[in-house]
Structures are given as structure tokens and as C-alpha cells.
Amino acid sequence: DIQVTQSPSSLSASVGDRVTITCRASQSISSSLNWYQQKPGKAPKLLIYAASSLQSGVPSRFSGSGSGTDFTLTISSLEPEDFATYYCQQSYSPLPYTFGQGTMLEIK
Amino acid sequence: QVQLVESGGGVVQFGRSLRLSCAASGFTFSSYAMHWVRQAPGKGLEWVAVISHDGSNKHNADSVKGRFTISRDNSQNTLYLQMNSLRAEDSAVYYCAGSSGNYFDYWGQGTLVTVSS
Numbered sequence: 001d002i003q004v005t006q007s008p009s010s011l012s013a014s015v016g017d018r019v020t021i022t023c024r025a026s027q028s029i030s031s032s033l034n035w036y037q038q039k040p041g042k043a044p045k046l047l048i049y050a051a052s053s054l055q056s057g058v059p060s061r062f063s064g065s066g067s068g069t070d071f072t073l074t075i076s077s078l079e080p081e082d083f084a085t086y087y088c089q090q091s092y093s094p095l096p097y098t099f100g101q102g103t104m105l106e107i108k
Numbered sequence: 109q110v111q112l113v114e115s116g117g118g119v120v121q122f123g124r125s126l127r128l129s130c131a132a133s134g135f136t137f138s139s140y141a142m143h144w145v146r147q148a149p150g151k152g153l154e155w156v157a158v159i160s161h162d163g164s165n166k167h168n169a170d171s172v173k174g175r176f177t178i179s180r181d182n183s184q185n186t187l188y189l190q191m192n193s194l195r196a197e198d199s200a201v202y203y204c205a206g207s208s209g210n211y212f213d214y215w216g217q218g219t220l221v222t223v224s225s
Contacts, residue, residue: 034211036153043203043215044153050211087153091210095167097155 002026004033004090005102012108017078021103023071023088032092033071035064038102039084047086048073083107110134112204117219130187130204130216138162138182140214141207144189146193146200147218156202157189172198173181194223 004024013019023033031051046055048064051071061076063072076080088100116128144156147183157168157178166178177190186206199222205212 013213032210036212038153043217045215046211046213048210055213089153089155089211095155095158096169097210099155100152102152 001096002029002090002092002098004088004098004100004104006086006088007081008103009101010104012106013078014108015078015080019075019105021073021079021086021088021105023073023100024065025069025090025092028068029092030088031067032090033064034072034089035062035090036087036089037082037084038087042085043064044087078105080107109224110206112206112214112216114202114204114216114219117202117221119222119224122194122196122223122225124194125190125192126194126221128189128202128204128219128221129193130189132187132204132206135206135214137185137206139208142178142180142187143199143205143207144176144178144187145203145212145213145215146198147203148197148200151200154200159187161184191221194221196223196225199223 005024006024033051035048038044047058054065063074086103111133113131122128143158159166159178175193179188201216201218201220204216206214
């Protein structure tokens with residue numbers, strides 16, 4: 001199975017900061033990498049698919065980049081509602097899909 | 109708007125069975141592959157199973173192979189997960205999720221399954 005490793009596992013930042021979260025796959029997965037945001041007690045929400053495509057309705061301060069094995073999620077200027085846990089997920093064939101372990105973004 | 113509503117969770121004894129349901133509305137259910145994804149308390153996300161839009165293809169994670177069966181009824185816009193031989197490590201919130209591509213567009217609110225000894 002393809003493993004995905006996220007870093008950091010937790011991060012403290014302030015409103016207005018620029019934040020970057022990294023995901024590394026155990027083998028090349030082309031652009032088959034997606035990002036989700038999850039708030040406590042809620043279901044995950046799709047932010048970015050295919051490494052860099054912004055899901056409809058997601059604010060443009062979120063962006064994704066990368067291909068092959070290394071990917072990043074960037075939030076250009078943190079808003080209060082962005083404090084949450086973020087997961088990457090690889091969707092390269094064959095199954096299974098696998099998720100990173102998550103990055104908890106906390107208010108400094 | 110899009111809604112996925114899971115039901116059927118609860119407390120079940122080790123080794124017993126449970127069937128989860130996921131009722132879909134607000135989108136063309138029969139055009140979407142559907143998945144189950146679970147999350148143990150305080151832990152990360154784990155993909156469990158997928159079924160193609162027409163039900164002809166199914167795949168399970170190794171951790172549930174031979175014990176869990178995914179199915180769907182497109183006439184009722186409903187997804188199912190039959191869970192047999194439940195173990196403590198199956199305790200989690202179970203989410204149904206719809207995918208138009210190789211990602212999870214839509215998610216339900218989840219249903220909690222607790223396996224007790």
C-alpha cells in the first residue's frame with residue numbers, strides 16, 4: 001500500500017499568518033493527492049483535489065501544489081474559521097486509498 | 109442541497125453483526141461511486157470500502173476483508189455496509205462519502221459504532 005506522511009502533526013499560528021502543510025507519498029502518485037479540512041465533531045470537507053484544483057466554494061486563500069511524491073497545502077492568510085485538522089489523501093491506483101495522519105492547526 | 113444521512117450505528121457485542129445505511133438526496137446518486145470511511149475516536153481517517161456507481165465493482169480494505177460487505181440500492185438512493193464478526197478495533201465513526209472522481213466530494217455526518225466485550 002502507498003503510505004502518505006504529513007508534517008507537521010500540529011502547528012500553532014495566528015490569524016493572518018501564511019501556513020504550509022506538507023504531505024509525502026511513499027512512491028510517485030502523479031497528481032493523485034487530495035486535501036480535506038475537518039472540524040471537531042464534523043465530517044471532513046474537500047478543499048483541494050488532484051493536487052492543485054480548488055473545490056467549488058472553497059476560499060481562494062487555500063491552494064495546493066506538488067506532484068510525484070511531495071505535495072503542499074498552503075493557506076495564504078489564516079482566518080479564524082481555518083483552525084481545524086487537515087488531512088491529505090492519496091488516490092493513486094490501485095486501491096486502497098490512504099490518508100495522512102493529519103495536521104492539527106491551532107491558534108497561537 | 110446534497111445530503112448523506114447515515115444510520116444504524118450503536119453499541120454491539122464483540123463478534124456480532126451490524127448494518128449501516130446511508131440515505132442520499134440532492135444529487136444523482138446512481139452516477140456516483142460511494143465509499144465508507146471510518147475514524148476511530150481521536151484518530152485519523154481510514155478508507156473502508158468502495159462500490160461503483162452501478163454496484164458492479166466493490167473493493168474493501170484488507171482490515172475488513174471477508175467481514176464487511178458494501179452494497180447499494182439505486183432505486184432507493186441508499187448505500188449499505190454489512191459488518192459481521194465485529195472486533196474492538198472496528199469501533200469508530202463511520203462516514204459514507206460520494207465521489208465523482210478519485211476524491212470524496214460529499215460526506216455524511218457519520219454514525220458511531222462501538223464494539224464492546
